Amino acid sequence: MNYPSKAIADLMKWASRHGCIYRGIAASGHAKIELPNGEVYTTSASPADTNTRKAKHDLARMLGVKLERPAAGRYRHQPTGGRHVPAEVRVDSVSAKYARLEARHRTLCDEIRDAKSSGYPARGALDEIATVEADIVKLGRRPPLRSFRS
Structure with missing residues (x-):
């Protein structure tokens, strides 16, 4: 069908999906x-008139159709799930991950050393230190030496 302007053609393309007819x-x-x-x-049929956007909103209101529109203001950014995400969590580089794993490795070595000196088994810490070392290897780094060996 021939419409008087591209704006009316776009409006009618949308409106015809909702049962409207161009007369x-x-x-x-x-x-x-x-x-x-x-x-x-x-509505105005002049190509110079920009009221077709208003016409689309009017038609949507009259038809009871909700228009899809882009988010505005602060809501156009990616949602964080309603919680603050610290920078060190958002930007987690390999070196930051390695530093965290290395610190945990040192803590576990101290726990195991203390358990050995007191005569108690440290099975949970031994399992966890193996997991930490495997994670370090996954990062492409060599795991630190176990300092609890006597």
Whole structure:
């Protein structure tokens, strides 16, 4: 169908999906759009007029259709799930991960050394230190030496 302007063509493409029918140009030069309930809506048909955006909002309101629109303001950014995410968690480089794992490795070595000196087994710490060393290897680094050996 031939529309008087590209703006009206875009409006009618959207409106026809919701049951509206284009009824041509009125004597006043306005485009006539028939709604599914029989009402006739008129809007400017001039390509220079930018009211077709307002017309789309009016039609959506009359049809009871919610328009999809881009998020505005602070809501256009990626959501964080309603919680603050610290910078060290957001930007987690290999060296930062390695530093954390190395610190945990040292702590576990101290726990195992203390357990050995008191005569208690440190099975949980031994399992965890193996996991920490495997994670260090996954980062492409060599695990530190176990300092609890006597």
